[in-house]
Amino acid sequence: MSTAPVKVAVTGAAGQIGYSLLFRIASGSLFGPDTPVELRLLEITPALKALEGVVMELDDCAFPTLAKVEIGDNAEKVFDGVNHALLVGARPRGPGMERGDLLEANGGIFAPQGKALNSVAADDIRITVTGNPANTNALIAMSNAPDIPQERFSALTRLDHNRAISQLAAKTGAAVTDITHMTIWGNHSATQYPDLFHAEVGGRNAAELVNDEAWLADTYIPTVAKRGAAIIDARGASSAASAASATVDHARDWALGSAAGDWVSMSVRSDGSYGVPEGLISSFPVTTSNGDWQIVQGLEINDFSRARIDASVKELEEEREAVRGLGLLG
Numbered sequence: 302m303s304t305a306p307v308k309v310a311v312t313g314a315a316g317q318i319g320y321s322l323l324f325r326i327a328s329g330s331l332f333g334p335d336t337p338v339e340l341r342l343l344e345i346t347p348a349l350k351a352l353e354g355v356v357m358e359l360d361d362c363a364f365p366t367l368a369k370v371e372i373g374d375n376a377e378k379v380f381d382g383v384n385h386a387l388l389v390g391a392r393p394r395g396p397g398m399e400r401g402d403l404l405e406a407n408g409g410i411f412a413p414q415g416k417a418l419n420s421v422a423a424d425d426i427r428i429t430v431t432g433n434p435a436n437t438n439a440l441i442a443m444s445n446a447p448d449i450p451q452e453r454f455s456a457l458t459r460l461d462h463n464r465a466i467s468q469l470a471a472k473t474g475a476a477v478t479d480i481t482h483m484t485i486w487g488n489h490s491a492t493q494y495p496d497l498f499h500a501e502v503g504g505r506n507a508a509e510l511v512n513d514e515a516w517l518a519d520t521y522i523p524t525v526a527k528r529g530a531a532i533i534d535a536r537g538a539s540s541a542a543s544a545a546s547a548t549v550d551h552a553r554d555w556a557l558g559s560a561a562g563d564w565v566s567m568s569v570r571s572d573g574s575y576g577v578p579e580g581l582i583s584s585f586p587v588t589t590s591n592g593d594w595q596i597v598q599g600l601e602i603n604d605f606s607r608a609r610i611d612a613s614v615k616e617l618e619e620e621r622e623a624v625r626g627l628g629l630l631g
């Protein structure tokens with residue numbers, strides 16, 4: 302096995318997502334079977350005992366790729382020298398809530414964590430925010446970390462991307478592996494826009510193949526965008542294993558590169574592409590290689606897509622104003 306372990310911080314490690322995510326990372330799903338990982342797990346003080354139990358279970362798996370585990374409730378200690386930070390720790394929503402309703406409860410977590418990463422993380426740090434509302438929490442962390450390049454911050458829309466692929470596969474009878482060029486635009490919220498005008502099924506344009514704008518507008522988009530709420534309704538708790546799996550997909554593709562000839566959806570800092578105001582953390586089609594991402598350029602945006610992208614971006618602007626009002630932007 303190669304070299305020094307990659308140091309991966311996970312916050313909210315004793316929570317639901319953590320219980321799935323830690324075992325995926327430790328078993329090599331993130332960096333492969335030849336790269337050892339060191340887990341740095343952050344929790345609030347009352348959850349540390351539960352986290353000790355999770356660490357006992359990690360030990361009991363005897364994972365060959367797990368070099369070391371450290372836990373704690375002090376962000377500056379836990380984040381010291383980390384290469385990747387997966388910021389999961391935040392309150393989940395309950396039935397009848399929108400993710401934006403969590404801004405006040407959760408936004409306050411991400412300013413101090415951004416500051417701590419700014420002080421002690423490794424120079425090559427890459428940050429993924431899963432805790433909701435993920436895009437605006439990433440914006441808060443980024444704005445409190447002035448020494449970390451802004452392109453190192455991201456928020457998770459890969460779960461939405463995977464849901465969009467799965468729903469399209471079900472509609473067309475294709476395998477998920479036949480579906481490429483899927484894009485989620487905008488916010489990880491009910492306004493997100495899964496775009497079939499550039500997606501392909503077995504190399505054919507998905508919107509043309511489906512050829513049913515009413516299904517697209519009234520069934521497909523709401524099913525994908527409201528899938529989180531459907532899971533809360535069915536399970537009594539928000540999605541956890543699928544969120545952990547998407548977090549692994551996102552961080553793995555960022556670190557190791559996205560598949561040749563395809564792209565993935567990631568929420569990253571806008572450079573103004575596709576009319577999304579510069580500085581917002583919004584979901585785009587991106588390709589990744591060597592730990593960098595690039596927004597795919599030159600896609601034609603029709604009127605149907607434009608209206609939906611604009612609505613989701615407007616919500617991101619409103620969230621930015623709300624957290625500015627709460628004094629959370631550095």
Ligand SMILES: NC(=O)C1=CN([C@@H]2O[C@H](COP(=O)(O)OP(=O)(O)OC[C@H]3O[C@@H](n4cnc5c(N)ncnc54)[C@H](O)[C@@H]3O)[C@@H](O)[C@H]2O)C=CC1
Pocket residue numbers: 312313314315316317318319343344345348389390391392393394410430431432433434435457458460461489539540541544
């Ligand atoms: N972006 C996405 O696609 C998804 C995001 N989520 C979000 O992920 C977050 C976590 O979800 P679950 O694991 O189900 O929740 P959970 O409630 O089971 O776990 C959250 C954990 O975070 C911890 N925590 C709270 N404040 C913390 C802090 N300041 N530092 C470190 N840890 C802290 C809590 O003690 C708890 O153990 C929620 O905000 C949820 O809405 C969930 C699914 C998908």
Ligand SMILES: O=C([O-])CC(=O)C(=O)O
Pocket residue numbers: 393394400433460528529530532533539540544
């Ligand atoms: O819906 C929620 O609150 C949890 C979440 O973000 C998702 O499942 O997409």
